[in-house]
Amino acid sequence: MSRVLTAARLHLVNPLVMLGIPWLVAGISFAINLALFGLTDAGADMEGGGFTAGVASLYITVLIVFVQAVTQLLPFAMGLSLSRRTFYLGTALVAVVQSLCYGVVLAALVAVEGATGGWGVDLAFWGPGTMDVDAFALQVVVSGGPMLAATSVGIGIGVVMKRWGQRGLWALIVGTLVVLGGLAVLVTWLEAWGDLGTWFGDRAVATLAAGVPAILAAALAALSWAGIRRTVP
Amino acid sequence: MNEAAGPIFRQVADLIETAIVDGSLPEESQAPSTNELAAFHRINPATAAKGLNQLVADGVLYKRRGVGMFVATGAREQLLRRRRSEFADQYVRPLMTEAHKLGISSAELATMIDRWADAR
C-alpha cells in the first residue's frame, strides 16, 4: 500500500505542473470571459444569463496533464522499480482524489457564481447551463464526474502512446472517429436522432454528468490496465 | 593491475610478499585489509580477499579474529627461502636463454656478473 501512495506522490513532485497548469489555463479563460461579459453586457442579452464553455479548458488541460503523467512518469517509475500495477493504482488514486477535490472546488465556485449574480456580470462560467444544479453535494458530483472521465481518457491515451507509440495514437484517433462516425450514421439511418434527444432529455443532469462519465471511466480504466500490463518503459 | 602478469589475486599476494621480504611490512605487523587492498589497487574485494587467503594458506599471514591479518613470525625467512629456490628458474633461465641467443658463453656471463658486482 505504501508503494501505491509513493506512486501517487510521484505525480505531485511538481504540483505546479500537475495542479497549477490546469487552473492557470482555466483562470485565464475565466478572466477573458469576465472581461468580455463586463464590457459587452453579453450576459444580460441572453435569456437566463449568459454561459460559456470556458470551463471545458480545465477539463481538457487536466486530460493533457494525465496523458503526460503516464508518458513521462511511467518510464521513470519503472526505472525506480515500481511495478506497472503499483504505478497504475497510484495514478488512479490521484485521478479519483483529484476529481473529487476539483468537484468540491468547482461546486464552491458555482455557489459563489450563483451568489454574486454571475460575478456581477451574469456570467455562468464554472457551472454553465445545465451543469448548474442547485445543491452543493450534487454539484460536486456533476462537476467532478466529467473530471474523472477526463483523467481516465488522459490515462488511456497515455497508455496507448507508451505501449504502441505514435502509430498507436493515430490508430486510436482514426478508430475513435470511425466508431463515432459509424454511430452517427447508424442513428441517422435509424432516424433515431429525435428519440436519442428525448432519451437524453429524460435523464437527470446527475445521471448524464456523473453516471455516463463513471461508466466511461470504468471502461477506460479496464482498457488502460489491459494496455499497461505489458508496456516496456 | 597488470592483466598480462597473471591472475590478479596472485599479483596482490606477490606485492604483500615483496613488502614482507624487503622489510616494509615487518613480522607481527598488520597486513592491509581486503577493502584497503581493493581500493588501492582498484580491484574487486573478492579478488583481494583471495590473495590474502592464499597467504594465510601458505602460513605467511594469520588471522586475528575481529582484528585482521598479521604477518606470521618466520614469514620473512620462509619467503626468502622460497624466492631463493625460485630464483634460478625465474631469473637465471631467461638470462641464459638470452645469452645463448646472443652467443655469450657462461664464462663471459660470469665475468659480466663479477664486473657488475664490483661496480656496485
Added chain:
Amino acid sequence: MTAVATLQDVTMRFRGHTALDEVSTVLEQDTITGLLGRNGAGKTTLLQLLTGHRVPTSGRVEVFGRSPFEDDGVLSRICFVKEGQRYPDAFRVGDAVSAASWLFPNWDADLADRLLTDFELPRKRAISKLSRGMNSAVGIVIGLASRAPLTLFDEPYLGLDAVARQLFYDRLLADYAEHPRTVVLSTHLIEEISDLLERVLLVDRGRVVLDEDADALRATALTVAGPRAAVEEFGRNREVLSTEALGGHARAVVRVAGPVDEAAATAAGLSAEPTPLQRLVVELARATRAAGPAVLEEVPR
C-alpha cells in the same frame, strides 16, 4: 554461495528475431558480474527480464526466488540504472533523487549527498538542462545510493568523461566493499572495469559464450609469441582463437587447460602471457561469429 537471480533456458523472441536463445545463468549473491558483449548481443534484453520489464517467450526467470514480473516485493530490492533513463520534463536533480529515496528501502541519503557533490550535480538543476554525461551521473548516484541488493547498471556511463567514469568505478568499489551486494555491470568498456569484476558473463547474438570467474578466465587463454613454426606447433592440438604473423614471427591466442600448457609453451621457446579480458572477449566474439552466419542484428529497445 546463494543465488540471487536465476535464468533457466530463457528465450526471448521479437517478431521472428531471437534476442536471447536458451540462456541459462545464475547470479551469485555479493558478486560483481560483468555483462559483456557487442551492441545488440542481448545484454539489455537480459537485464529487462531480470527487472520484470519484459516477460520471456519461454524459460524461467527468478530473482530472490520469485518471478520479478509485477512483484513489488522483489522489485523493491532491485535497482536498474539504464542507459538514457528518461526523467519527467519538469524534474530537477533533487526531485529524481528524492523520488528514489522514497522507493528504495536501503537508501543512504548521506551517500547520495556525497555523490551529488562528487559528480558536481546541483540539486536545483533541471534534469532536462543537464548534459548527456551529467544525466548519466544522476542514474549512477541513484544506483549507488539505492544500496539495492541487486543493482544493475546498463552502460551507465554514456557521455561521461574518463575522470567521471573512474570516479564511478572508485565509488562503486568503495561502497561495495563496505556494503556487499550483487552488482551487474553491462558494458563494452571492458578494459576499464576488468579488475572490478569477479564474474564474467559474455553474450553474443543471444547466446551465453562465457560464464566464469574473471580471474580464472584470464588463465584459460594464453597469448603465445615466437617463431612461426613453434607457434603453429603449439596450437596444433589446442583451440586457437586467433593467429597473427609477421614474417617468421607469430602470435596466437590459445585456449589452455592450465599451468602445464604455459610450461609447454615456455619449453617450446615461446613467450607466454595470460590474455587480458578485453582481448579474450574480442577473440571469443570473433571466433563464435566466424563459426555461425555473420549477420549483424539489431535488438529492438
